[in-house]
Amino acid sequence: MIRSAVARSVAIAGAIVASAFGVPAVAHAHHQEFTPLPVAYSLGENFSVPCSGQLTGFVHTPHDRPGQVTVSVTWLPFFTGPCHNAISVNYLSAAGSDGPGSGNPSILLPFDSRAFVPLTGEVTFPMPSGGGSVVVTPNAVSTTYLNPLANTVRFTVA
Numbered sequence: 001m002i003r004s005a006v007a008r009s010v011a012i013a014g015a016i017v018a019s020a021f022g023v024p025a026v027a028h029a030h031h032q033e034f035t036p037l038p039v040a041y042s043l044g045e046n047f048s049v050p051c052s053g054q055l056t057g058f059v060h061t062p063h064d065r066p067g068q069v070t071v072s073v074t075w076l077p078f079f080t081g082p083c084h085n086a087i088s089v090n091y092l093s094a095a096g097s098d099g100p101g102s103g104n105p106s107i108l109l110p111f112d113s114r115a116f117v118p119l120t121g122e123v124t125f126p127m128p129s130g131g132g133s134v135v136v137t138p139n140a141v142s143t144t145y146l147n148p149l150a151n152t153v154r155f156t157v158a
Contacts, residue, residue, distance in 0.1 A: 035059040035155045037073070037134075042142035044083055051083035053113075055138050059155050066158040067129060072122040073136060077113035085109035086139040089123055093157075094131030101127045127157050 037057040044051025057073035071089050086106050093101025107121040133154045137144040144151045 032155075033060060033062055035061070035153055037071075037136050037153055038144075038151050040136070040138065040142045040144040040151060042138040042140045042144075044138075044140050045085075047141060048083075050079045050081045051077070051113075051140070052079065053077040053138075055087065055136065055142070055144075057136060059134055059153055061132075061155055061157050063158055067126055068124060069127045069132065069134075069155075069157060070122055070124040071107075071134060071136060073107055073120065075109055075113075075119045075121075075138070077115060077117070077119070080113065080115045082112050084111060084139065085113065085119060087121065088137050088139065089134060090137070091125065091127065091132060091134040093127050094133075095128050101132070129157050131155070132157050 035058060037059065040055040042053055042055060043049060044053060054076040055073060056076070057071065060070040060072065062068065062070075069091070071091075073087050075085055075087065077083065086108055088104060088106055090104050091102060095101050103125060105123045105125060107123050109119040109121050113119060131154065133152050135144065135148055135152050
């Protein structure tokens with residue numbers, strides 16, 4: 001009798017722990033806040049191998065700040081050297097290509113880079129509620145240029 005009560009208590013406690021850690025939280029809105037960017041590899045400034053690296057990041061459309069989009073990027077240089085790192089963010093609202101909701105800001109990263117030490121940056125811009133898309137490219141030839149449609153990230157703005 002005591003044994004079955006203990007077994008039942010352990011089963012209930014296990015179910016509570018499994019549900020607390022194993023089930024994702026319920027979102028507060030109808031869209032996800034973070035959308036990852038595809039990984040892009042670049043030869044670097046002026047087609048130089050010493051300035052080559054990898055670009056990753058995400059698009060953040062927060063529920064608590066409707067109409068705002070933040071693009072965060074991480075540049076991982078493969079070598080150490082003085083390389084100009086400008087990341088271009090081309091964004092477009094589903095509402096149209098003119099006016100608010102479209103643009104091309106840049107994220108400027110530090111000039112000197114060290115091998116495998118990530119550099120990060122971000123840019124925030126307004127965008128009307130609804131759909132949007134973004135293509136993020138480094139200032140050199142990269143895999144993003146080879147297939148821009150594969151590197152287009154679509155997201156929803158609250």
